[in-house]
Amino acid sequence: MTSLPDQFRAAARGAGATADDADLDSAAKYLLTHWAEPQRHYHDVTHLSAVLEVVDRFAGLAPHPDRVRLAAWMHDAIYDPKALGDANERDSAEFAQGLLVTLGVPEEVAAEVARLVGLTAGHATEENDPDGELLCDADLSILAADEERYARYAAAIRREYAHVPDGDFRAGRSRVLNELLKLPSIYRLAPIRDEWESRAQANLRAELEQLA
Template identity: 85%
Template sequence: MTSLPDRFRTAARGAGATAADADLDSAANYLLTRWTEPQRHYHDVSHLAAVLDVVDRFAELAPHPDRVRLAAWLHDAVYDPKALGDANERDSAEFAEGLLVTLGAPDEVAADVARLVGLTAGHATEDGDPDGELLCDADLAILAADDERYAAYTAAIRREYAHVPDGDFRAGRSRVLHELLKLPSIYRLEPIREAWEARAQANLTAELELLA
């Protein structure tokens, strides 16, 4: 199986990065230290690998799959459960653009990856943005998991927000789920929507009932 640093290097090269292999590997390993920070219980290396796997599986649906792969690597590069609003996504997008420029990626590529990262704040995409749709669909793939994996996911999210009292957590989590259910559909790309939409809708509805 290809290692995560190898996958980062391949995606970076595919997106036009010109840095030496050693520098690309160093960047990947640095990112992995971020993905293994102690405050992460769901937003960890397992989540990164799962998002990358979905992107790889449906890569033919996106015109720039390597940009999407880089956005997957960088979309939670900054993750503090105590941050307010979409600060994590904004900071991750800014970090992404700076890192990719230092790795020799074209400015347009670095800016586009940063744009993709920013989309994960609300998972709302514009029409005609299959790269953004693939990233958001991959990021939300867990919502269509079976009962056991979905329960593990929600438990991990609760651990990340252990500092939040139960009542406040239930209210906040309910708002997140309602916002997802208000989207035209949870998944945007047709093959993914056909495969996962019904299951995700059922999972979110069931979780809302438990939170209530």
């Protein structure tokens, strides 16, 4: 199995990075230190690997899969459960653009990766944005997990927000789930939607019942 640093290096090269292998490996290891921070219980290396696996599986649906892979690496690079609003996504997008430019990725490509990262704030994409759709679908793949894995995910999210009183957490989490259910569909790309949509909808509704 290809290591995560090897996957990062391949994606960066595919997106036009000109930095040498040592610098790309250092960047990957630096990113992995972010993903291993102690406040992360769900948004960790396991989540990163899962998103990358989905991107790889459905890479043929996106015109620029290496940009999507880089966006997957960057989309939770900055993660503070106490941050307000979309601060984590905005900070991650800014971080992504700066890091990729230092690695020799063309500025317009780095800007596009940053745009993709920003989409994960609300998982709402415009029409004709298959790269964005693949990233958002991959990021939300956990929602279609089996019952046991979904329960572990929900518990991990609660641990990340341990600082939030139970009543406030239930209200906030319910808002998040309801916003996802208000989307035209949770998943955008047809092959993913056909495979996962019904299961994800059922998981969200079941969690909402538990939160009520």
